[in-house]
Amino acid sequence: MSENPVFERIKQEVNDNPVVLFMKGSPVFPQCGFSAAVVQILTEVGVKFKSVDVLMEPDVREGIKAFSNWPTVPQLYVKGEFAGGCDIIREMHETGELKQYLNEKGIELEAA
Amino acid sequence: MTLTPVKDTIQAKLEAGLSPESIEIVDESDLHAGHAGAREGGESHFRVAVVSGEFAGKSRIERQRLVYALLAAEMAGPVHALSLTTLAPGESTK
Numbered sequence: 493m494s495e496n497p498v499f500e501r502i503k504q505e506v507n508d509n510p511v512v513l514f515m516k517g518s519p520v521f522p523q524c525g526f527s528a529a530v531v532q533i534l535t536e537v538g539v540k541f542k543s544v545d546v547l548m549e550p551d552v553r554e555g556i557k558a559f560s561n562w563p564t565v566p567q568l569y570v571k572g573e574f575a576g577g578c579d580i581i582r583e584m585h586e587t588g589e590l591k592q593y594l595n596e597k598g599i600e601l602e603a604a
Numbered sequence: 605m606t607l608t609p610v611k612d613t614i615q616a617k618l619e620a621g622l623s624p625e626s627i628e629i630v631d632e633s634d635l636h637a638g639h640a641g642a643r644e645g646g647e648s649h650f651r652v653a654v655v656s657g658e659f660a661g662k663s664r665i666e667r668q669r670l671v672y673a674l675l676a677a678e679m680a681g682p683v684h685a686l687s688l689t690t691l692a693p694g695e696s697t698k
Contacts (some may be wrong), residue, residue, distance in 0.1 A: 525636070526685060543641050544654070562665075562668075562669070562671060562672070563676070563679045563680075564672075564679070564685065574665065576665055576668075577668070578662060578687075579668070579687055579688050579689070580664045580665065580668065583664065583689075584664075
């Protein structure tokens with residue numbers, strides 16, 4: 493099976509950056525409530541992240557869905573691993589699992 | 605002809621695929637009116653809470669993938685966003 497060429501670009505993002513958020517809009521100007529919610533959670537937790545605006549890159553917008561086998565955006569990657577979408581990140585934040593998960597992955601958190 | 609064809613389809617597919625103990629589907633499209641992805645007539649944004657034995661022993665990601673797979677046609681079509689709560693019997697959200 494020939495691989496989707498945009499997968500290379502996505503792989504590079506998730507391998508080069510410990511925490512990557514594929515989202516609609518930017519952290520300062522999110523274009524979707526679900527993306528905004530994840531940005532807010534990551535900010536609250538104090539984790540630095542790279543964001544990729546899928547609205548600026550239509551091939552990534554479609555490619556990330558196939559890459560992750562996940563039909564919606566936002567999508568969070570931690571150390572190259574798909575961590576979840578908005579509902580999962582929100583649930584993990586509410587139960588305290590998110591901080592624990594980031595710690596286990598060796599991600600540095602800034603004190604709030 | 606029902607007034608909520610998308611919601612009814614979601615309900616039918618999840619009941620068939622998950623034999624849920626409980627299922628709750630709320631159309632939240634009103635909250636997203638005017639925003640990208642919102643459709644005339646609503647039925648674009650849903651909140652779905654399902655309790656099913658099918659979820660037992662599965663991670664959150666696996667559970668949601670299961671739901672998305674059952675609703676692939678709807679996700680590719682009229683549904684812009686699904687908020688999912690996926691619990692196994694006996695689990696609570698907190």
